[in-house]
Amino acid sequence: MDPRLFKKLLRGTAILLLLLPLSAGAWIRSPATKFATLPEGATNPEGIAVGPDGNIYVSTFAVGGTESGVGEIFVFNQGGSLVRKVAVAGSSNLLLELAFHPDTGDLLVIDFGNQQLLDVDPVTGTSSVFATIPGGGGAGPNVLTFDSLGNVYISDSFQGIVWVTDQNGSGGMPSVWVQDPLLTTSGVPPFGANGIAFNNDESALFVSNTGDDTVIRVPVNPDGSAGVPEVFVNSVNGADGLIIDENDNLWIAANQSDEIVVVDPAGRAIAKLGDFGGITRRGAPVGLLFPASLVSDGKYIYVTNLALDLRLFGLAPPINAIWSGEVTTHTISKIRARIPPVNGLP
Numbered sequence: 001m002d003p004r005l006f007k008k009l010l011r012g013t014a015i016l017l018l019l020l021p022l023s024a025g026a027w028i029r030s031p032a033t034k035f036a037t038l039p040e041g042a043t044n045p046e047g048i049a050v051g052p053d054g055n056i057y058v059s060t061f062a063v064g065g066t067e068s069g070v071g072e073i074f075v076f077n078q079g080g081s082l083v084r085k086v087a088v089a090g091s092s093n094l095l096l097e098l099a100f101h102p103d104t105g106d107l108l109v110i111d112f113g114n115q116q117l118l119d120v121d122p123v124t125g126t127s128s129v130f131a132t133i134p135g136g137g138g139a140g141p142n143v144l145t146f147d148s149l150g151n152v153y154i155s156d157s158f159q160g161i162v163w164v165t166d167q168n169g170s171g172g173m174p175s176v177w178v179q180d181p182l183l184t185t186s187g188v189p190p191f192g193a194n195g196i197a198f199n200n201d202e203s204a205l206f207v208s209n210t211g212d213d214t215v216i217r218v219p220v221n222p223d224g225s226a227g228v229p230e231v232f233v234n235s236v237n238g239a240d241g242l243i244i245d246e247n248d249n250l251w252i253a254a255n256q257s258d259e260i261v262v263v264d265p266a267g268r269a270i271a272k273l274g275d276f277g278g279i280t281r282r283g284a285p286v287g288l289l290f291p292a293s294l295v296s297d298g299k300y301i302y303v304t305n306l307a308l309d310l311r312l313f314g315l316a317p318p319i320n321a322i323w324s325g326e327v328t329t330h331t332i333s334k335i336r337a338r339i340p341p342v343n344g345l346p
Contacts, residue, residue, distance in 0.1 A: 027271070027272045027340075027342075028271075028340035028341070028342075029259075029272060029273055029274065029275055030273045030274070030335050030336050030338070030340060031274065031275075031287065031335070032260075032273070032274030032275070032287045032288045032303065032333040032334065032335050033287075033333060033334060033335075034080075034284070034331050034332075034333060034334075035056075035076070035080045035300075035302055035331075035332045035333055035334040036056070036058075036074075036076045036080040036081075036082070036331065036332045037080075037284065037329060037330070037331050037332075038058075038060070038074060038329075038330040038331070038332075039074070039082065039085065040329075041067055042060060042062070042066070042067070042072065042074065042085075042330060043060060043062050043063070043064055043307075043330050044060050044061045044062050044063060044306055044307065044308055044330060045058045045059070045060055045061075045074075045292075045304040045305065045306065045330055045331075045332055046058075046059055046060060046061040046095065046096050046097070046292050046293060046304055046306050047059035047095060047096050047097040047098040047109070047110070047292075047293050047304070048098075048293045048294065048295045048302055048303070048304050048332065049098050049099050049100060049107075049295055050295050050296075050297050050302075051075075051100060051107075051122065052100060052105060054077075054078055054297070055075050055076060055077055055078070055083055056075070056076045056077075056078070056295075056302055056332070057073055057074075057075055057098060057107070057122065058073065058074045058075075058076065058304060058332060059071065059072070059073050059095035059096065059097070059098045059109060060072050060073075060074070060093075060095060061094050061095060061096060061112065061292075061306065061308070062093045062094070062095075063093075063094070063308070063312060065093050066087075066093045068087035069093070070087050070088055070089060070090070070091045070092070070093065071087075071088040071091035071092060071093050071094065071095035071109070071111060071113075072085060072086065072087055072088065072093075072095070073085070073086040073088060073095070073098065073109070073120070073122070073125075074086075075122070076332070078297075080332075084123070086120070086122065086123070086124075086125040087125045088109060088111075088118065088120050088125050088127055089125050089126050089127050090118075090127050091109070091111045091113075091114065091118060091127060092111055092112070092113025092114050093113065094111070094112040094113035095109055095110065095111060095112065096110040096111075096112045096141070096142050096143065097109075097110050097142065097143040097144055097241075097293060098110070098120075099144055099145070099146070101146065101150070101152070101167060102146055102150070103150040103167055104150075104167055106119050106130075107119070107120045107121070107122045108120070108130055108144060108152065109127075110141050110142065110143070110144060110154070111141075112140070112141060112142070115132065115133045115135065115136065115137070115139040115140075115141060116129050116130075116131065116132050116133065116141070117129075117130045117131040117132075117133070117141065117144065117152070117154060117165075117169075118130060119169075129169075129172060130152075130165075130169040130172070131152075131154070131163075131165050131169045131170065131172055131173070131174045132172055132173065133154065133156060133163060133174065134173070134174075135156070135158075135159050138158055138159060139156055139158060139159060140156050140157035140158030140159065140191065140192075141154050141155070141156055141157075141163075142154075142155045142156065142157045142191065142193065142194050143155045143194055143195050143196050143241065143293075144196075145196045145197055145198065145205075147198060147202055147224075148202060149224075150166070150167035151164055151165065151166055151167065152164065152165045152166070152167065152169075152174075153177060153196060153205065154174060155183075155193040155194055155195070155196045155207060156183075156193060157191035157192050157193050157194055157210070158184075158191075158192065159179070159184075160179055160180060160181060160182075160183035160184035160192050160193060161176055161177075161178070161179045161183065161193065162176075162177045162178045162179075162183070162193060162196065162205065162207065162218070162226070163175065163176060163177060164176075164177040177225075177226050178205075178218055178226035178229060180216075180228075180229045182209065182212075182214070182216050182229045182230075182231065183207060183209060183216060183229065185209055185210065185211030185212045186211065187210075187211030187212050187213070188211060188310070188315055188316070188318060189210050189211055189238060189255070189256070189310060189315075189318070190211055190313075190315070191210040191211055192209050192210070192211060192212070193207050193208075193209060193216075194207070194208045194209065194210045194239065194240055194241070195207070195208040195239070195240055195241040195242035195243075195252070195253070195293075196208075196242070197242055197243055197244045197250075198220075198244070199244055199248050199265070200244070200246065200248055202220055203219065203220055204217050204218060204219050204220055205217075205218045205220060205226070206218075206232060206242060206244065206250060207229075208236070208239035208240060208241070208242050208252060209239060210238055210239055210240055210255065213234060213235055213236055213237055213238065213239055214231050214232075214233065214234050214236070214239060215231075215232045215233045215236060215239055215242070215250065215252065215263070216229050216230065216231060216232060217229070217230055217231075217232035232267055233263055233267045236252050236254050236261050236263075237254045237255075237256040237257040238254055238255035238256030238257065238318075239252050239253075239254060239255075240252070240253040240254070240255040240291065240292050240293070241253045241291075241292055241293035241294050242294075243294055243295065243296060243301075245296070245337075247264075247265075248264075248265040249262055249263065249264050249265070249270065249339070250262065250263045251294060251296075251301065253291040253292060253293065253294050253303060254291070255290045255291055255292055255306065256290075256318050256319065256320065258274070258275060258276035258287070258288045258289055258290070258291060258320060259272050259273060259274050259275055259288060259291070260272070260273040260274050260288070260291065260294065260301065260303065260335060261273075262339055270339060270342055270345065271339045271340060271342065273301075273335050274287055274288045274291070274303070274333065274335050275287050275288065276288055276289050276320065276323070278323075279323065279326055279327065280329075282328070282329045283326065283327055283328030283329045284327070284328075284329035284330075284331050285305045285307060285323075285327060285331055285333075287333065288303060288305060288333055289305045289306075289307045289320060289323060289324060289327065290305060290306040290307050290308050290320055290324055291303045291304065291305060291306070291333070292304050292305075292306035292308075296337050297337075298337060299336070299337055300334040300335065300336060300337055301334065301335045301336075301337050302332060302333070302334050303332065303333045303334070303335065304332055305327075305330065305331050305332065305333060306324075307323075307324040307327040307330060308324055309321050309322075309324040309325035310324075311325065
């Protein structure tokens, strides 16, 4: 096509789009705004949890190391101000997900570098080993969740496993709850089983597979064992952390398209929230950049901007890798916890 004709067509299309009514069915993207900023030198926020005190707890996957030499957790109040930094004794600098046990109140933190789940004092940082993930350096513990009996489930991104322990850690040795090829990947980013969450009646566990861009549904049998995994949805670009709301909608962090995708229980996308808007002069992401984990306090969804440059691991750059490499100020974002209306929904 003649380049001049192509430019005329583009101008005509732009004018037509401006004339279309706003109810034409386009996504209404609630913006992601800055909630908090990590202190200078702190990098790669990954895990996030709301504490019993209402504060927001953030762990870091600090590939370049930390000031303390061990893994670090940053605690923010609801206004986004830093309350304290917690250095996790005996850990590596590569912390992933963290969560407070709903029954015991213990803060459990995944230490990816040491393939362990730690029980951490949220004030002093003293820790003990809650569980060690079998597989040595081939293990990839990533995210944890709980069932109504207090059992703890841990996704393993490299071995394609979801592990389970009781609320006391099963003596430090978890058991395989489910293992399946659908929970492994040869894609990019190179993480299989990642975010995990039960639906409200605990009839299924949903597992995001980051490298395959899928969410896997694992039925739960009446005796609590795992059924046969199946693909629930495809094409969530870099499916990472996920949470499930009271209506069984899945809110999924799409770390390679820099957005939160909301999918209803039938697998239909009903919202795409947030986006990436560049980097400020201070080197901070605007909006979402490599969103990894998310949590809700009922009013807001809080999202960690991992901003991980995958070129550091010898991978060909995904579309947000160069941007991530330019980040010098690391942030957590927030989005209102509401689903905008979409034309065509019943």
